[in-house]
Amino acid sequence: MLFNSYVFLLFLPLAFAIYWLIGRERLRGQNFFILVASYIFYGWWDYRFLSLIVISSIVDYVVGLKMHGEERENKRKLLLWISMGVNLGFLGFFKYFNFFIDSFADMVSMFGMQPNIPSLQVILPVGISFYTFQTMSYTIDIYRREMEPTKDWIGFFAFVGFFPQLVAGPIERAKRLLPQFFVKREFDYDRAVDGMRQALWGFFKKVVVADTVAGVVNQTFAGSEEMSAPQLILGVFFFAIQIYCDFSGYSDIAIGIARLFGFDSMRNFAYPYFSRDIGEFWRRWHISLSSWFRDYVYIPLGGSRVSKGRRIWNIVVTFTVSGFWHGANWTFVVWGFLNGAYYIPLMLRNKQKQHTDTIAENKWYPSLGEIFGVAVTFSVTLIAWVFFRAENITHALNYIAGFVTHPWTAAGLIGIRYLPLVFVMLGVEWFNRKKQHGLQIGELPTVVRWGAYWAVGLFILAYFGGEQTFIYFQF
Numbered sequence: 001m002l003f004n005s006y007v008f009l010l011f012l013p014l015a016f017a018i019y020w021l022i023g024r025e026r027l028r029g030q031n032f033f034i035l036v037a038s039y040i041f042y043g044w045w046d047y048r049f050l051s052l053i054v055i056s057s058i059v060d061y062v063v064g065l066k067m068h069g070e071e072r073e074n075k076r077k078l079l080l081w082i083s084m085g086v087n088l089g090f091l092g093f094f095k096y097f098n099f100f101i102d103s104f105a106d107m108v109s110m111f112g113m114q115p116n117i118p119s120l121q122v123i124l125p126v127g128i129s130f131y132t133f134q135t136m137s138y139t140i141d142i143y144r145r146e147m148e149p150t151k152d153w154i155g156f157f158a159f160v161g162f163f164p165q166l167v168a169g170p171i172e173r174a175k176r177l178l179p180q181f182f183v184k185r186e187f188d189y190d191r192a193v194d195g196m197r198q199a200l201w202g203f204f205k206k207v208v209v210a211d212t213v214a215g216v217v218n219q220t221f222a223g224s225e226e227m228s229a230p231q232l233i234l235g236v237f238f239f240a241i242q243i244y245c246d247f248s249g250y251s252d253i254a255i256g257i258a259r260l261f262g263f264d265s266m267r268n269f270a271y272p273y274f275s276r277d278i279g280e281f282w283r284r285w286h287i288s289l290s291s292w293f294r295d296y297v298y299i300p301l302g303g304s305r306v307s308k309g310r311r312i313w314n315i316v317v318t319f320t321v322s323g324f325w326h327g328a329n330w331t332f333v334v335w336g337f338l339n340g341a342y343y344i345p346l347m348l349r350n351k352q353k354q355h356t357d358t359i360a361e362n363k364w365y366p367s368l369g370e371i372f373g374v375a376v377t378f379s380v381t382l383i384a385w386v387f388f389r390a391e392n393i394t395h396a397l398n399y400i401a402g403f404v405t406h407p408w409t410a411a412g413l414i415g416i417r418y419l420p421l422v423f424v425m426l427g428v429e430w431f432n433r434k435k436q437h438g439l440q441i442g443e444l445p446t447v448v449r450w451g452a453y454w455a456v457g458l459f460i461l462a463y464f465g466g467e468q469t470f471i472y473f474q475f
Contacts, residue, residue, distance in 0.1 A: 001044035002469065003253050004207055011041065016260055020187055031158045031181055034261070038163035042127070049125040052090055057160045059086045060135045064142050064149035064156075076143060083139040087132040094125055096328045126473050127167030129325060133292055135160050138174035140296060147175040155181040164257040168250045168472040170268040170288035177263070185262030195259030197439040197453070202252025204438075204456045205245035206470070207463045209425050213238040214468065216415030221389055224399045229406040231413055232399060236382050238415060239389050241422050244273065246471045247286070252437055271433050273381075273426070274359050276373030278342040279352035281381065293322050308348065315347060316340040326388070327474065331396060335387040342380055358434050 001008050015037045022029045043050050063083045070076050138156075141147045150156050159178045165171075220227055220235025227235065251268035258265045272284035282290050298318040304311055316337065323336015346352040359374070360366040366374070383400065390396035428438045439456065441449055 001041045003250065004203065004464065004466075004468070006465075007044070011037075012257065019261055025184075027182070027184055028152075028154060030185065031152075031155050034163070035154060035158040035161060038158065038161035038166060041163040042161065042166055045126055049128075052094075052125055052128065053131060053161055054157075056087055056090065056132060056135050057157045059083060060139050060160075061149075061153055061156050063139050065151065067139065067142050068149045080139055080143045084136060087136050091128055091132050094128060130169050130171055131160060131166060133171050133289075134174070137171075137292070137296070138178070141173070141175050150178065150182070152182065162258070162263075164254040164261075164263075165251075165265060168247070168254070168470055169286075170251055170254065170266050171292055172266060172288065173292075176266065180263050187262065191262075192260050194440070195256040197256070198259070198437040199253045199256030200453070200456055200460070201438040202249040202254075202256060203460050203464075204249075205252065205425065206249030207466075208459045209421060210242045210245035210249060210471075211463065211466055211468045212421065213242050213415060213418050216418065217242050217389070219414060221391075221395075221399070224395070224402060227402065227406065228409045228412075229403050230408060230410050232402045232406060233382075234413060234415065236386050236389070236399075238418070238422075240273070240378075240382055240385050241425075243385070243388070243471055244269075245425065250470050250472065256437075267436065271429050273378060274374060274430065274433055275377050276355045276359060276370055277346055277351070277377055278339065278380065279346045280355040281377055282339070282343070283356075289322070289325075293318050297321060304347075311347060312344055315343050319343065330393055331387045331390055334393060334396070335384050338384045338387065342384075360433075 001011060015033075019030060019033055019037075022033060039050055039053075042053065060083050063079045067076050067079045070079065138147075138149075142149055156178070159172075159174065159181055162172075162177070217235055217239045220231060220238070224232060224235070248269035255265045255268070266288055268286060268288050270284040270287065272281050275281035275284055298314055301314040301317060302310055303314065306314070317340075319340030320333060320336045323332045323334070323339070326332040326335070343352065346354075355373075359370055386399050387393070387396045390399055425438075432438050432440055439452065441452060444452075
């Protein structure tokens, strides 16, 4: 079920009403309803893939209980490997099986052999990369003795399948979200209203901005060989806007909806395109995944507590694995590797955490140094985004080469009329860069605030109905 679909507009108020009618005194009943609603939400695409969520939930629930009562380290490790084997096994088969088969066939063909290796028509279950990482955090943290398992299977299953963030995050940690299923949840009007505002801003970014520029992106990348250099640059600029508004839009909707049901989800985006270096960018982009890889990959590899050479290795491995998480294509691996390479100079100079404040702190506009930092960071990010969006590495390299080899003519630029819309969106977020979302404008006069809400709402209504899927559903 898509957030930007008419059926969801019926599903959400119905689920909201039933949930709060159950009453906070019946916590287990609320959790059970969340579980049922979440399975309906997910099963709307293909009910058969619900079995994967159920199996993962059963395995990790049982493993958590067994591991907690086990003192023998070898048994605890075995249980952890069972959990990781099941979750990563599902992920590996459905997401990467054909990739490895095709890559092996390509490698063998380089030596003059033509292998006849059959591939399978494997359908990628929506959200599998997200809920497998979420549920793995549960067993890993129990293994590390950082949390205790729950005996309440309804609460645990509801945590794994929680519908607002089930298919595209944020990737919640068990020790942060799971306890919220076991405390009484009061309906908080102010929090619910703010959740509605955040969801509204998320719908605006997805429906109005991302889906509008998507056509230009598709046309530019599909016909990149015939495009002028300015059009190629505009195309990847629009892709940067598309993927940000699409993914952060989903996160805003998910966080806002979770708040309607009394849950606090972690922030997933913090205006990353205002970052002054790549370190700041990765503290602001897809925060739940970046922090997941930091805590469960980078730090276990040794983190920053090792030699400089080993730190470089750890960074490159972490970013490369993160790229591979995004999809079964070498373009994603290169994208991850590039971002790791961007990070190395900062790390070598111990500058990776030099920008922990808000850009243009207590000012309306940034300094020249900040403008330069943002421009450089955004430019290298655009280069990486070419690999993320391209069909293959050759396509990406040819696209980038076109920046200098294709004609520099501004005639016939596709989609230039959408730039004002993009700049309005960026302007709103710049104005609210210290806040959680673009419509957190409570300090403005009532007339201005309601004017903004109505304007955003009318734009959404005007553009609503395409039901274009979210980019990160494919991951």
